[in-house]
Amino acid sequence: EAGVTQSPTHLIKTRGQQATLRCSPISGHTSVYWYQQALGLGLQFLLWYDEGEERNRGNFPPRFSGRQFPNYSSELNVNALELEDSALYLCASSLATGVRGTEAFFGQGTRLTVV
């Protein structure tokens, strides 16, 4: 069974541009989570989608947005890129929300570098 897949693995953008990151969850998983792992800041929760809707977001500005498609894959968009957005962006998926014991499975991440 395929795990969570993310694309691209690496992305280089210039300041002010937009970046689009993609995530395909494990088959059957309806929830997708996005995390930012910036150097020295650990894992920061970004966004959570379930059944096509945004359920929760972390303390990030509105230029971080995304969506979830009918097939449960997800896109993370970062507009007006800033140098501080350089980080590893991790996507995770899980079976369902609100279920005790929900476990998230992580992808390999997309390394975004803003120059």
Added chain:
Amino acid sequence: AQSVTQPDIHITVSEGASLELRCNYSYGATPYLFWYVQSPGQGLQLLLKYFSGDTLVQGIKGFEAEFKRSQSSFNLRKPSVHWSDAAEYFCAVGAERTGGFKTIFGAGTRLFVKA
């Protein structure tokens, strides 16, 4: 507010020595607790999890963790470290919130293993 603290940014142990990584959490109710490992260039892999029941949890790769409610801790242990254990370790706490389930990660502890 829900939070996770990993007091040690990095730890160095000798191969074959025992290991304990500390994790403290803050949450009003009984939390769901996780330990993840991230090897260089890899995504996160779940080592073990605690939801209820026996407070000593066994995980993969010979790791175990003990939930101590009185200390709000969930420390990760391994009796004998192997060089391949060198990685970054994340403690996480999950909680059911309005609208679903959310996981908060600690800042991580990087483990170095010396020969």
